[in-house]
Amino acid sequence: MRRLVPTSLAGQAMALAVLVVAVLVIAAGVLATLDARADGQRAAREEVGAVAASIAAAPSTAQALSTSNPTSVLQPMTERIRAQTQVAFITIMNRDGIRFTHTNPALIGQRYLGTIDAPLRGETFTETYRGTLGPSIRTVVPIRDARGSIVGLVSVGITTDSLARSWESQIPLIAGLGAAALCCALGGLWLLRRRISRDTGGLAPQELRRMYEHHDAVLRSVREGLVVVEGGRPVLFNDEARRLLESDADDPPDFLTGADPIEDRLYVDGARVLVVNRMPVATRRDSAVVTIRDRTELSSTIGELDSMTRFAEALRSQAHESANRLHTIITLVEMGRADDAVALATDSLDLSQQLIDQLAESVAEPALVALLLGKVAQAGERGIELRLTEDSQLSDTATQLLSTPELITVIGNLVDNALDAADPEDPWVELTIIGDDGRLEVVVADSGAGMDPAMFARAQQRGYSTKSGGDEAGRGIGLALVARVVRRHAGAIVAESTYGSVVRVRIDAAGHVSTTSSGRSEK
Incomplete structure (x- = not known):
């Protein structure tokens, strides 16, 4: 296990970033799947409600219920509508819940399985219920005659299995998008790891901290002034350098604004006489280390x-x-x-x-x-x-x-x-x-x-x-x-x-x- 855990700062940062990105991608995929499922259910409720309301509002539906054989008129009509709308069933029933139509003709004449109390009060009612075709989302709407009296009910439903097949068909697309996002993120993180590894020299966090502590202790203990120059400008002063120079960082002495070599050169800065050495850093352009000795006395x-x-x-x-x-x-x-x-x-x-x-x-x-x-x-x-x-x-x-x-x-x-x-x-x-x-x-x-x-x-x-x-x-x-x-x-x-x-x-x-x-x- 120790071999699997990266030791360098770049490796640890890469591992943590990969873990975070993977969690985010997986979470996004799950949320997208749940959202697709919720969208499917919401669309199903809207669809069955619209189909049920249109059938209940048709005058021919109420007229067929007043005949001696409503099934002969309503069954062909509902099957035609069901084929067009791809719903699971369309059931028209009387006020007692006795079916006049059904997807399975053998179930015609039997009692409807579901809630009809609210529709009998004139309300539109939607629920998820296990019926003869299995669990389904169904909407029941009252059918009124020309005088406004409730003469029957119409129930339209879609099985949850068909809904599941609908939103499950989107899972491969969601997974593909998630995999593409993960690959792009891994590519970016790999480039970031290379940059961090180059800047940190492949050192572990403990090594970097130890190096910083030693570096800080060395800077404070050195009795000579020490200045690090990057890009032709001073970027780091130790305490002795600040004491000797006592100058504004916005207006540094001329020997701190270049990277050319200087050897034991005398400078007068304010009330001090200084001996300056400047050694360029071979691997970094316009960079140098400047040492300053006090020769005032x-x-x-x-x-x-x-x-x-x-x-x-x-x-x-x-x-x-x-x-x-x-x-x-x-x-x-x-x-x-x-x-x-x-x-x-x-x-x-x-x-x-x-x-x-x-x-x-x-x-x-x-x-x-x-x-x-x-x-x-x-x-x-x-x-x-x-x-x-x-x-x-x-x-x-x-x-x-x-x-x-x-x-x-x-x-x-x-x-x-x-x-x-x-x-x-x-x-x-x-x-x-x-x-x-x-x-x-x-x-x-x-x-x-x-x-x-x-x-x-x-x-x-x-x-x-x-x-x-x-x-x-x-x-x-x-x-x-x-x-x-x-x-x-x-x-x-x-x-x-x-x-x-x-x-x-x-x-x-x-x-x-x-x-x-x-x-x-x-x-």
Whole structure:
């Protein structure tokens, strides 16, 4: 018996559907048969009633009953009518129920078997009764003379056997229609079973439920964001993906609207830096599985570490340069040229002190001063002039808008990008920093060509770089980190081409998010 019971979901659905369809077809056949039987009986009642009423209403019938031998007149007439109408019998009788006509002449003169009380009261009466010919449906109608008096009765009947043969002849047609309907239904169910079997992989309901439970548990336990893309649109998010994206399903990020492969690509979504991988599903068109990893804190740390590394390299360069100058001064002293040694030392000290004084006077944050000193030294090594404009003035209250690490991230990355983008034929970078507790504005200009608006917008959205390797080479995170900090504080970042390639960042105490672009290079 176990072998006869299907185990797959498709098989069980097919078996249940076949059972239901078979019951419905059989029930419909039975109902159709019963309806044919009822229709036959109703038609028989109407027919015998009509024949009886027409015979009773004929004047010749009442006249024949007043003669001395009614049978000689009525028997031939009733047999002729019976042959035409195919009824079982036509019996005409007097008020006492004595027959004058019958299908079997031997029964003429005997008493009628059936109910005649109601017809004697002037009523038309129909009943099913077992008579001399067997069970029959019969109608008895009173016969009236010209004065309206009841002079006799006429009974017309059809045997139930003949009715049964009539409606039973329809059973083969009903059975044929039922079989045809069942075959059509089985064909449709077989096609449905194939579709369900293909969609469910032929698995049993318990296996599907177990797979769903495990699938749901895996989705919830995976620490990476996981998104399933069907038809080029996302159809399934796990909890981590919803947390990382926090985006409207009607406006998903661009990496969720395709099925082309993506490998370890950086995207900036709101305040997050994400690493995205997208693997197409080979067996389904425009389908893919997307994994998302959060690199927000790591990217921020990398940006700050990169700034500190560059600062350390600048300090090492300065130390190396200072050592060279010191060796030169010592040599001049040993050569007896003390005046030249003093002049060289004083000139070096004056230049360094002048730069330090300018930065200390304009920038109140010591960490930022140290960063800028390192950037100046780094720019000098690369033959690039990095200058702080005279308009620069950053008070210590500016940290109420941006923290010191955030200031280092914004200014350090913008300066690095400008140094990389400066025109080698005329290398210069200009920095303006203006800020207090109500407003912070950072303007970085360089001699480079800049980026067009589309390229600038793209560089803010994900790890994009105009240099070889792009985000696959670990580049393209600088401007994305800057844009993330700006958006976090409801600020604005604008790129323009005026006296050079200019990037302007502005953050107000009660600002709003606004990002536009018109050209800028980014590392």
